Amino acid sequence: MILPITIYGHPVLRKVAKDIDKDYPDLEKFKADMWQTMYFADGVGLAAPQVGRSIRMFVIDCSTFAEEEPELEGFKKMFINAKITERTGEEWAMSEGCLSVPGLNEDVKRPESIKIEYYDENWEFHEEEYSGYAARVIQHEYDHLEGIMFTDHCAPIKKRLLRGKLAGISKGKFKAKYKFTLPR
Template sequence: MIQPIYVYDQQILVQKCLDIPHDLPILPNLILDLWDTMRNAQGCGLSAPQIGLPYNVFVIDSQNAFQAIGKGFRKRYFDTEDKGIQEIFINPQLLEVSSKMWKAEEGCLSLPSLIKEVSRPWLIKISYYNEQLEHHVQEFSGLTARMILHELDHTKGILLINHMGVFTKKYLYFKLKSIKKGRVKVSYPISTR
């Protein structure tokens, strides 16, 4: 079911999430809600706190991004054999990051209309459970790794604006105030509770 996406200045977006018990009855519906809400908002990732739940769970769809990016640009965002993923990450833990860093622009459904260039590691290793509650330890690179790190930030209470300097935040004061009050044009439902 499509849920409203919590936007800037909601308490849930700045708190650290809890690991979700695998036997929690809401888990299957939470997974469906994350996919439905993300797809409705035409996003590429969404975390549980963005729909008001304090759990360490998120979904990633870098497959659509791979297909949308022109072939000439793919090598900037994806390794040779990488064609993106569509995956649920339950109780993920970051294990390793590469020293190779790269910059790219990021946006966030909880901060509509804000785009920021962020430097992130090219390669990560992560431990997580998938939708079938199977444990995985896997490496991801490029844009997929960036999306995972962005959503992992959400589960730790870190927002895109935390990657911005003080002067940039001051410059964006009125835009952030508009987002906080729900005065933004988006094609998806938002929550400003």
């Protein structure tokens, strides 16, 4: 089922998400719904808080970056109870957008590489390192688990300039082809 995307300004996007266990209610269905929702919305990642659930889970599909980083061909993963344990390397800027902030893209600086611990969809534990686009997408989605939006990474003056646009987005002044939930 395609779930509605939670839009900027909704309180769930600012909460630190909670770990889950294998007995989380309707987990298998929710995992399938996450993938279906991400693909329907043309996203490369989707975190559970973006669909209204404050749990530590996100999905990514970095295949769209395979032309520039061939190792990302077919790179599709689910992260459950993820914890970034290290961020290293030079920070580099890239324009980022977010399904929860439709129509807005801004340059965000992020470290080149990360180390992350997580459980996959089969509850197998992993400790892995990523760099480049994969590290960027993981960090963006991980931020959602920590209650952080990509706009929080903008310079203070840029944040002030974005205030009006973000207020409009939170009131539904945007176009999106997917279902969404506005802040209450």
